[in-house]
Amino acid sequence: MKEEYKVAGMTCASCAISIESYLKPQEGVIDIAVNYPNQSVTISYDENIIPLETIGNKVKEIGFKLILGTKEDTKKEFEALEAKRLATLKKKLIFAAIFSVPIFIMSMFLMGKIPYENWIMMALALPVLFYSGAEFYTIAWKRLKSFSTNMDTLVALSTGIAFLFSVFNTVNPQYFLSKGLVPHVYFESAVIIITLILLGRFFEEKAKSKTSSAIKKLMGLKPKKVTAIRNGEEKVISYDEILKGELIILKPGDKIPVDGKVKKGTSFIDESMISGEPIPVEKMKGSNVFAGTINQKGSLRIIATKIGDETLLSQIIRLVEEAQSSKPTIQKLADKIAGIFVPIVIGLAVVTFVLWYFLGPDPSITYALLTPITVLIIACPCALGLATPTALMVGIGKGAQQGILIKDAQALETAYKIDTLILDKTGTITEGKPKVTDLIWDKNAVSTELEKVVFAIESESEHPIAEAIVAHLKTIDTESVPIDSFTSITGLGAEATYKNELYRIGNESLMIQKEITIPTQLSVKANSLKSEAKTVVYVAHKNTVVGIIAVADKVKETTLAAIEKLQQMGIEIHMLTGDNEQTAKAIANKVGIKNYQANVMPADKGAFVKELQAQGKVVAMAGDGINDSHALAQADVGIAMGSGTDIAMESAGITLMHSDLKQISKAIQLSKATMKTIKQNLFWAFIYNLIAIPIAAGALYPINGFLLNPMIAGAAMSMSSISVLSNSLRLKNKNIN
Amino acid sequence: MTIVKYKTNIHCGSCIKSVTPVLNNLDNIDLWKVDLEHDDKILEVTIDDEDKNSVVEAVKSAGFEIEEIQ
Numbered sequence: 001m002k003e004e005y006k007v008a009g010m011t012c013a014s015c016a017i018s019i020e021s022y023l024k025p026q027e028g029v030i031d032i033a034v035n036y037p038n039q040s041v042t043i044s045y046d047e048n049i050i051p052l053e054t055i056g057n058k059v060k061e062i063g064f065k066l067i068l069g070t071k072e073d074t075k076k077e078f079e080a081l082e083a084k085r086l087a088t089l090k091k092k093l094i095f096a097a098i099f100s101v102p103i104f105i106m107s108m109f110l111m112g113k114i115p116y117e118n119w120i121m122m123a124l125a126l127p128v129l130f131y132s133g134a135e136f137y138t139i140a141w142k143r144l145k146s147f148s149t150n151m152d153t154l155v156a157l158s159t160g161i162a163f164l165f166s167v168f169n170t171v172n173p174q175y176f177l178s179k180g181l182v183p184h185v186y187f188e189s190a191v192i193i194i195t196l197i198l199l200g201r202f203f204e205e206k207a208k209s210k211t212s213s214a215i216k217k218l219m220g221l222k223p224k225k226v227t228a229i230r231n232g233e234e235k236v237i238s239y240d241e242i243l244k245g246e247l248i249i250l251k252p253g254d255k256i257p258v259d260g261k262v263k264k265g266t267s268f269i270d271e272s273m274i275s276g277e278p279i280p281v282e283k284m285k286g287s288n289v290f291a292g293t294i295n296q297k298g299s300l301r302i303i304a305t306k307i308g309d310e311t312l313l314s315q316i317i318r319l320v321e322e323a324q325s326s327k328p329t330i331q332k333l334a335d336k337i338a339g340i341f342v343p344i345v346i347g348l349a350v351v352t353f354v355l356w357y358f359l360g361p362d363p364s365i366t367y368a369l370l371t372p373i374t375v376l377i378i379a380c381p382c383a384l385g386l387a388t389p390t391a392l393m394v395g396i397g398k399g400a401q402q403g404i405l406i407k408d409a410q411a412l413e414t415a416y417k418i419d420t421l422i423l424d425k426t427g428t429i430t431e432g433k434p435k436v437t438d439l440i441w442d443k444n445a446v447s448t449e450l451e452k453v454v455f456a457i458e459s460e461s462e463h464p465i466a467e468a469i470v471a472h473l474k475t476i477d478t479e480s481v482p483i484d485s486f487t488s489i490t491g492l493g494a495e496a497t498y499k500n501e502l503y504r505i506g507n508e509s510l511m512i513q514k515e516i517t518i519p520t521q522l523s524v525k526a527n528s529l530k531s532e533a534k535t536v537v538y539v540a541h542k543n544t545v546v547g548i549i550a551v552a553d554k555v556k557e558t559t560l561a562a563i564e565k566l567q568q569m570g571i572e573i574h575m576l577t578g579d580n581e582q583t584a585k586a587i588a589n590k591v592g593i594k595n596y597q598a599n600v601m602p603a604d605k606g607a608f609v610k611e612l613q614a615q616g617k618v619v620a621m622a623g624d625g626i627n628d629s630h631a632l633a634q635a636d637v638g639i640a641m642g643s644g645t646d647i648a649m650e651s652a653g654i655t656l657m658h659s660d661l662k663q664i665s666k667a668i669q670l671s672k673a674t675m676k677t678i679k680q681n682l683f684w685a686f687i688y689n690l691i692a693i694p695i696a697a698g699a700l701y702p703i704n705g706f707l708l709n710p711m712i713a714g715a716a717m718s719m720s721s722i723s724v725l726s727n728s729l730r731l732k733n734k735n736i737n
Numbered sequence: 738m739t740i741v742k743y744k745t746n747i748h749c750g751s752c753i754k755s756v757t758p759v760l761n762n763l764d765n766i767d768l769w770k771v772d773l774e775h776d777d778k779i780l781e782v783t784i785d786d787e788d789k790n791s792v793v794e795a796v797k798s799a800g801f802e803i804e805e806i807q
Binding site for chain 1: 753754757758759761762767768769770771773781
């Protein structure tokens with residue numbers, strides 16, 4: 001039996017390894033694969049030898065929870081558990097912060113001014129260590145049993161020792177005083193480290209929970225109630241009750257619940273989420289409609305052909321889910337360093353102890369205890385803990401000032417590596433709304449009079465292109481005239497009479513069908529407009545075309561310059577669109593993009609990102625629609641347009657508030673600057689350690705009898721934190737273009 | 738548009754579920770309804786053209802008996 005289950009409680013990639021290594025040797029378990037980002041485990045097992053409950057109990061033994069039950073149930077239970085975990089983490093963080101701040105103030109500014117200060121600080125530090133920081137010690141203990149270390153070990157070790165040593169000096173200061181040594185306390189380092197690391201974890205968890213909110217929004221596109229015709233009667237049923245082959249009634253404004261085929265009626269449907277095409281598509285008998293799209297005008301009866309998980313919308317949801325869970329979590333730089341740093345520090349402490357014990361002066365046991373403890377305290381990862389989060393925080397703040405919203409710190413950590421950028425056409429390169437680009441009248445026509453008639457006729461029409469024309473005429477202050485009659489001709493256009501004269505507005509087919517002459521001059525113009533991928537509407541008076549109106553989705557003003565700049569930065573640019581070949585080609589040529597693909601379905605966009613990633617490219621994707629959400633989630637860096645859909649913004653790591661492609665190059669520069677700052681910070685975090693640790697161990701003692709004064713040790717630690725902080729703040733004034 | 742009646746053995750809710758897709762998929766019919774209360778389980782269909790036979794074929798393909806009432 002092979003089954004996938006969710007696992008709650010995994011906090012790092014090594015949790016996954018520990019589950020794997022614990023379950024694998026169990027009798028009856030054939031194979032096991034833990035997916036940490038997805039928080040799930042796939043187990044093949046022989047249920048006759050090891051029942052599922054036993055596996056569940058085994059997982060529980062090592063501190064995790066296997067969620068058993070149906071897919072829907074487990075999802076809910078898992079989400080509830082995750083939400084609870086985030087809430088607990090928040091509580092622990094607030095708790096830690098409340099108690100840490102007074103300790104910090106006391107030790108930094110009020111030292112020696114308050115009676116019983118050490119006792120007060122000890123009392124304040126207790127809840128931080130034993131409630132907020134408890135997890136560090138349990139994880140470090142579990143890891144110790146398997147002889148491995150990570151950031152948690154370093155935190156547990158240094159805070160634990162700093163705390164115990166401080167408690168000893170608070171309770172029994174006489175011990176060191178009698179030997180001529182200062183009994184210093186380090187409560188503030190212990191609690192500040194715990195608070196800072198919890199803060200980092202909280203942000204990380206929050207980013208993770210955003211993933212599911214994007215999916216929840218996608219699911220929200222399914223309507224709750226649906227009107228169906230069952231056995232000849234209209235019935236309101238819930239979404240889950242829809243059957244295949246069922247006849248469903250759609251009123252204007254309704255969300256389409258299933259993929260289906262139109263049986264009766266005509267209407268316009270907003271399909272931008274699937275095709276990216278901004279103009280609603282006309283649907284009539286036999287046309288296919290898709291779940292999640294919106295019926296705009298007119299009523300339809302559709303037959304459900306695909307329901308539930310089979311719909312295109314469900315496929316998009318699944319792809320987004322997969323893309324988000326399969327994204328490799330970048331190994332945290334600090335964690336990596338801690339893996340090497342911890343054993344070295346412990347080794348040094350042991351060596352220090354041994355050397356002092358055997359070679360040190362009397363009382364050798366005192367020195368042998370004091371020096372390794374100073375080594376361990378000096379090694380405190382205070383500055384190390386600050387290095388990444390402070391730089392990211394300043395970087396994110398700077399981005400926000402420029403209208404670049406960075407939701408996912410990982411995006412900022414990756415953006416500087418981008419070498420390939422995929423742009424969605426509609427709404428990203430272009431404005432995403434059809435607008436009148438050209439209005440050309442025959443030289444013999446009285447244009448002002450005709451504009452009024454066009455305005456009147458198009459105001460009556462329900463066609464989306466008519467809306468664009470009306471909007472344009474409004475901007476040039478056109479007045480309306482009373483028309484006598486109006487007839488809409490489905491799929492072709494409309495005709496109307498004004499002052500007993502016949503006017504027709506529509507496409508070329510209408511003109512051909514009604515045998516209307518198109519003057520050569522206008523015909524030439526129309527053809528050239530069509531070659532620019534513009535939609536051409538003809539205006540006829542009696543039997544002659546007197547004007548043409550071109551409608552198109554305009555390229556944003558800043559697009560061309562932005563693309564040029566990105567290309568200069570050495571980034572390869574691709575354009576993808578659900579639009580037809582002609583439009584795609586025209587736009588790509590206009591903005592100078594060589595690589596483009598037309599008629600691309602949502603799933604293909606994501607697949608294309610994957611394909612480029614497989615070639616070893618670091619891919620950024622910029623888009624604005626639901627149809628881009630899979631690709632945005634799949635890309636190394638997803639960039640959503642602020643004017644786009646919420647789902648695109650949730651799926652992407654970066655949102656551009658100005659919807660301006662120029663911001664992409666800025667985001668890349670910002671990422672470069674931020675990463676540089678992080679690396680500098682790590683240098684500052686370590687340089688003090690490198691100098692102070694040997695001194696703390698007593699390296700100078702044989703030379704000049706110098707042993708590190710704990711005050712100086714404390715100062716060195718503060719200096720490294722201050723260096724890191726001020727270096728991060730420098731990023732604020734950096735010029736980003 | 739004509740209304741045609743058929744005698745069938747579509748006798749319960751789940752029978753209706755099985756004929757629903759086949760009847761809805763017929764292009765020439767607009768509305769249909771089975772009177773489950775009636776002894777003869779009368780299927781009443783509004784047909785756009787004269788092709789009454791397509792209904793018979795469709796219902797038979799779903800595994801039911803059907804016979805037009807003259």
